[in-house]
Amino acid sequence: MLCILLFQFLCKFFGLVTSGIIHITFILFAVCGAPELYDFAQHLAERNNIDYARCYAYFLWYICLLSQIIAQCFADPRVKSKIEQNLGKKSTELDSSFINRITLWWYTPIPLLGAKKDLEVKDLYELNEGNRSSHLVPLWEKYWNPTIEKYNTTKKNLIKEIKSYEKKSGTNPHQLEKLKKQLYRLKTPSIIGNLFKMFKFELITVTAIKALSDTIQFANPFILHELIAFISKPHGDLWIGVAYAAGMFIASELRSILHNYHNYLMFRMGVKIQSVLMTAVYKKNLKLSNIARKEKTLGEIVNLMAIDVERFQTITPEIPLYLSIPYQCTLALVFLLTIMGYSALPGVLIMLFAIPLNIFCSKWTRGWNMKQMKLKDERVKMCNEILSGIRVIKFYAWEIPMKEIIERIRKQELVCILKTALVKYSVDVFNWSSPFLVGFFSFLTYTLSDPEHHILTPQVAFVSLTLFNMLRQPMTQTGMLITQTVQVIVSNRRLKDFLVADEHDLDSIKRSYDLNETSTTIEVKNGDFSWEAQEDKVDNKFGNLHDINLEVPSKNLIAVVGKVGCGKSSLLSSLLGEMQKIKGYVSVQGRLAYVPQQAWIQNLPLRDNILFGKPFNKEIYDSVVDACALRPDIAILPQGDMTEIGEKGINLSGGQKARVSLARAVYQNYDVYLLDDPLSAVDSHVGKHIFEKVIGPEGLLRNKTRILVTHGISFLKYMDTIIHIENGRIIDVGTYDELISHKEKFAKLIEEAKTEKQQTGSSTDTNSTNDDPIDRSLSSQKEDADSAISEEDLNKKENSNRRISTISIIEQRKNGYSGKRLDDILIQESKEPPRLKTNQKLIQKEKVETGRVKMNVYKQYAESATYVRSFIFILMYVIYGGVQMLRNFWLSSWEDDEAEHRNDHKMRNLGERLGVYAVYGLGESLALTLSLLALILG
Template identity: 45%
Template sequence: MVYSPQKQIQSSNSNGEVAEEVEALIIKPSQRTAEPSLFKVLYKTFGPYFLMSFLFKASHDLMMFSGPEILKLLINFVNDKDAPDWQGYLYTGLLFACACLQTLILHQYFHICFVTGMRLKTAVVGAVYRKALVITNSARKTSTVGEIVNLMSVDAQRFMDLATYINMIWSAPLQVILALYLLWQNLGPSVLAGVAVMILLVPVNAVIAMKTKTYQSKDNRIKLMNEILNGIKVLKLYAWELAFKEKVLGIRQEELKVLKKSAYLAAVSTFTWVCAPFLVALSTFAVYVLVDKNNVLDAQKAFVSLALFNILRFPLNILPMVISTEGSIIVKHATFSWSRNDPPSLNDMNFTIPEGALIAIVGQVGCGKSSLLSALLGEMDKKEGYVAVKGTVAYVPQQAWIQNATLKDNIIFGREIKESQYKRVVEACALLPDIEILPTGDRTEIGEKGVNLSGGQKQRVSLARAVYCDTDVYLFDDPLSAVDAHVGKHIFDKVIGPKGILKNKTRVLVTHGVSYLPLMDTIIVMTDGKISEMGSYQELLKQDGAFAEFLRTYANADQEVESTGNRYVDFIILLVMFKYIGVLVLLLPVKAAMYWEYMKAIGLFISFLSIFLFICNHVASLASNYWLSLWTDDPVINGTQQHTNVRLGVYGALGISQGIAVFGYSMAVSIGGIFASRLLHVDLLHNVLRSPMSFFERTPSGNLVNRFSKEIDTIDSMIPQIIKMFMGSTFNVIGACIIILLATPIVAIVIPPLGLAYFFVQRFYVATSRQLKRLESVSRSPVYSHFNETLLGVSVIRAFEEQKRFIHQSDLKVDENQKAYYPSIVANRWLAVRLECVGNCIVFFAALFAVIARKSLSPGLVGLSVSYSLQITTYLNWLVRMSSELETNIVAVERVKEYSEMEKEAPWSIEQTAPPNNWPPEGKVEFRGYGLRYREDLDLVLKNINVSINGGEKVGIVGRTGAGKSSLTLGLFRINESAAGEIIIDGVNIAKIGLHDLRFKITIIPQDPVLFSGSLRMNLDPFDKYSDEEVWTSLELAHLKNFVSSLPDKLNHECSEGGENLSVGQRQLVCLARALLRKTKILVLDEATAAVDLETDDLIQSTIRTQFEDCTVLTIAHRLNTIMDYERILVLDKGKIVECDSPANLLQKKGIFYSMAKDSGLA
């Protein structure tokens, strides 16, 4: 059961409360007394709530500094043995009361912010809905339905985020100023040394982040995996799985090299982050004691300063978020219009594009995509903000501009002529075939007075001009829309994409082509002149917002680029799968076994070494702080402490030891993560390739690609980082408890029950929060669906005067969504308050027992103990967060293992039953009572097939659609295993031998000629078994020698994905060349010439007759004229052989074959 939020929060009431102000936004212009302002409306309505959040935040920030100040009083109390006991109890009570009050104030502040954000979003949603019901049709036509829905979903959510984070604008500077003031009071000018170290570490981390970005590999592994999964049937028929497995692993090896470099940088980053507190303390204390020998570092100064530095750490660490990595294009809060007097066309544009990035700009028609490119070019008037485009720029407009000059001059565009570069550009832009048909080639005059080019040709010339100019930044305004799908894909692959000739340039592409979006680094989604969403393809897909709306709009209209035609279906499947399967996973507990599996994948030695180094790090950290407590207890003689240099030296040495351990465990976890990633990827790849075809037929390719991309990326990058943070948080909590126990062992009585309370609270929250997230997600969709319905039927609603009923329905749906969202707000506060109360109890008992035992305790130990206890709340909160993150991300291991342990097809090779090398010597094929079904729960598709085909015999297989012709081929290659009977080839039962032992010995020329990206030679001989001479011979016999000889790279000619840069006929001849190269005793043609022209058909048939004269040839025929001279014809019908004889005899019988021949005009 989900309880309703308080009545005043519900939409019906909330909107009623703002109804008067909202009305100002939706009344007709003629009735307005002044131009309404949304900001004024919201300020008037929600101003008191923002004021309350301000007061709570200010109170909390001030109370943050009460802890260090009371700690100072407590240390002075312990130091003063004559002070009365009640003072100590008073300070303990104050410390506990302030900590509890701080907790309550902080979470009351968060509660107000989130509830105000929820009310704000509800009010905006209500206003938009009411406006939609009164807006005129002419006004409504200026925006699409999707754009108006985005107002309700994306923009309303932004108001909610604003309410939560607006106070950080003034809070962070206030915390910094107060902390610096108190530090100055405590240590004087020497505090500047520590602050300087903290500030210096910010750009260090920024540089490391930038280097990590440049080390990110833009590999082709996912692209190749996509090809493999789409062409898996061909790989299995040719027994090429191992060759392509090695190809994937080769790319993966390069990727892992890059990951290792990133791991080294991550280790340095972790080193600077973890060691920052120590480096700050060391520099401050060193300056303090070395500048003036009369400066005494007592417990009060040392531990109060440490507490203040810990407070200062958070606001200063916001700086890396502000100091972003320098980009190739930087736009900050910029607003543009077409002229000074026009209203803004682009509002509050805010983004940074890194150097070398590939960025897509998408959105509905008229949302401002082209305007954004014009703004970057300086063609629009900038009203406010900052814009910087670094380097030279090339621009490809939507409407290609062509000069009245030769085609070559249009491309060169006044630049120096470089023939090699020119040829490369012309080929990449798919202009070679066009140049060949022009009267005088590239010297042909084009433009207004010359040859009239088509729109697609003009666009490619415009694109070639930009590419030839070799600039730093490329702006493409939907250049692929003017060309057909295959040319568009060629241009993307060869020019714009991650493997194109512009791969190292900064590229901004406006596009409606959804097939290219998964390959983008970042996608910017435009809505009504604003950026509504921005992120990677996977991130935006999960949000199910404006980007998902864009996909739904354009996925169906887009051209199919993939040869299989399934890719866009996978996009829509992914859209649904992310939304619902992701929710299902949230409900399932993570198996503890997955952690053990991951440890085994890392290697037990590295796992335990990492744990050992974590322990060493925290032992060194505890020892350095304990040494500091001993240092502060040194007696003061003649106004100075003795052995200051020794104390400082040992303190520094312990810090260095800590740094070495930090670097060591960071490297161990990162390198161990790479080992695990390599092993899990190899297992996944091997087992997917070993899966039967039935697995690929029932599993969406999007799911499989997701395992190889998102899940492997999580294992590569996310899990090692989270493990480091989780382990660090765990040992921080343990370390704090050890210090507290060391100072006051009696605390051991209270820590176990507090630990149990913490554990049960955390587990209860995790289980509940999953359910609440699911309910909130499920209840959100009806709000937008109802709004969408209303927009489409607004005229009907107004005609029947049903506006009030529809407003009431909308409010009810918003309320239902709030019923799920509000408890999640409360649940978060519930968890945080209880966790911090556990931490506050530890602070209380640490201080209380220190007061009780003050006679036997030194001030240094008390300071150390209480300063650690003050941090334990932060450690506990971080531990909860990291344990939750680890639990969420370790699911990636489970998903990869799930596919690693699927059913497998028969072994590729069985040593005991392997046939001799010269098998089959004759090529005799016998089907004995053979039956086949596709799945166990389905009927037989082949029934009781009994036929014997002699070695060297040419047999045609015909039948109507669905008769079972291709099923016979699948059975012969054991793509599907037999359900009854057996197939014998030259005395060997094929079911008893390995799949590769069988498939290497028979060859197929399939109906769809599938080629893979790579060299032509690789497509003919992926194992490099044959010499170049043998390859050229096979090409000559396949009538391809002249064509391949004319290619610049000959056998090394790069085939595009699916062989798209070859014609269908050429691809089929390549498949023929494969068969000629293998020269097996049995050849199967599965309607191999159905899709080619008659000329290519004749070439293939004549080659087969001459080159496979002594081989057994089984031809599934589409064109009956190709098999009329065969020795026998098998006629299948409903999975059975109904006729089997020579063509002449079958024609005389006037059966099924006769009727088929008659239909073809052959009888």
């Protein structure tokens, strides 16, 4: 009792609301004390030589013990964390008692609610703090980051050493070869090892629960053996038989509770691992270097998250089986050896033969799995590219050729799947048939080794039959586990290759988020930058930068000009750290905002696209919207700025997307703005308005450092500094007047721009150049698209996929009021034109089917597999189950031969019974083979 009291204090100290150790201890006290209680009660009823004081004291103690057990079923309230205090529907798991947790009683309200109505996400409990990504991801990074940093450091040192050896003359070739082998054999960080470090305590606990469950499971054959022996005795105490029967019931129930609790814990761990690995892949994708991004296709990254990570989640509940299967098979064979003696040895040999067979087949199928995953990467990549360029494909009517390409890849993938399935199911047939083979050869050896004494009694028959049936589950699980293991090995290699891929060098740019107003905001000295990794030099490939020297004072407006493809956008990318820095020094002070050429729009309301997670401030928001010329567009949208914007801004024109992207950056109120030609997608008068109200000397960003890439020449005279780039080099830097008067190349560039404007007759000087006639055609159509597409318009689009019928509101105003400027339009907007009132959303709520699965679904499956194969599969599987039952009945009737075991008819009858038993087993295996073959081919 003192130990229990100590445990109580320890639980209180560590904040445990309930103790399983104390609860189990009380239950064991109650079970072990029940016979003594019965004895005291019997003596008290007979009033024969009884110590009343001791008797009543024991009764009182037992009542208190039962009260403790009942009290332990309820838990005390615990101290909640800040996260849990803010949760909506809180989970009661952590506030439940030990018995409620292992029986999952705390979850009972959810299925009860599901019986009354269709469950929705809001009906479920909120995640506990330990199950959230905010808790799991930092824990993963705690173990993963040191290992990947050590790997990267070792790899860089080896590469430098190899390059230094290669440059030296007279280098020892053996030493160089040794270094190269070291680099090749460099051990990559282990994903599985780091996951084990994260979940080792959970895994050890669950494995112990599984081992206890398996041990209790094998208590039934032992109790059954004793029960049959008790029944065979003519006289015996009734309570012994009742105790045996109760023991079997309690063992079965206890095993069921432990097995289900083990499943719950392992499935929860699988979801945690899935969450961790998906986050790791997502974060890594954002940090990939340019070379790595070229090697890792979009299809591969999608498959990593959709297939490979899911395989880790799928195999997690099966991890204890690596120990459980050998443990169960060993216990079963030990029991068989105890009951049947050395006659069970043939069964042991069959079990041992199954191990190398499964391993050999797993190695055989690994190559097909890897090839299948590569084909799947290629297919997903192709599908993504087709969907991204669907307008061009529709434009040229390329649907059938694209379909044929995908089908050809899919057929190759199906060949690999078919080969893998044939080998896998061949091994499965052996694994599923092995209990029969073990039983047949064991009974054959048992009965024929000593026909006079080895009689198949009920004790031997029923207990052996129970053990053979218990062997069936681990043997069938063996093939599944090995198949999943092979798949996880392939996925582990793919994930590891991705997670150790090269990243952007975060140290290549010196960053400081504290802006000193008197300092230089951006500084580049002798910078060489490349889109491809180079250690010592930068070549003259397209987009690379050479000998960059640049100083940008705080609050200055800088223009970057030059011909198409000269490296203007690359200069901004180098400041972002997107390019590989070959040499030089780069320093950026202050928080940085970037507006790309291709606007990125989220599938959110327009306001949320602009806020981008920042709190809403009406005054700032209104000034940003007005400055970016979005007020007319918001006025015409069905729900104003709360109108839902489709994926990739499908219901916005190109100019509107550019202005939304600019407004998002302006609203963030950062220190440095890198603007990659945001005015190229808008009309000239809109561009002038944005420059005056946002970018220019009097705009909202007048107190910010701005670097503007532009093709327009009308804004250059307002710039503090102009940077002229040619062939990846800065050739001229200065004000507009300095460059136009003293720099011949800049003057020539301006002259060419004016000449091009006059030749094309363009009404804007800010349109970007597009060399592809297809893209020019499509972009012109897209620019004419309406800024507000209602749900009715989207429904009409289904009947006219090749036609874009409406035009932008700004384009309408421009065409309808050709003599008016944007300022005049904005003045008219103060009259608040009426909005189109509708509550329809662009993305409707998904409908979830409820109730039973309709017969039409089964019919579609049967049609896909053909009715003949579906019928053969069902028929053979029914025959398989029926023959299995007949085999068990035949074995149970074998015991009737005991009365005839001494006459001559016995040997003939034994031969018949062994023969029929063998025929049943072979029929069972044949039916299983045909059913699986029909499943594969279907």
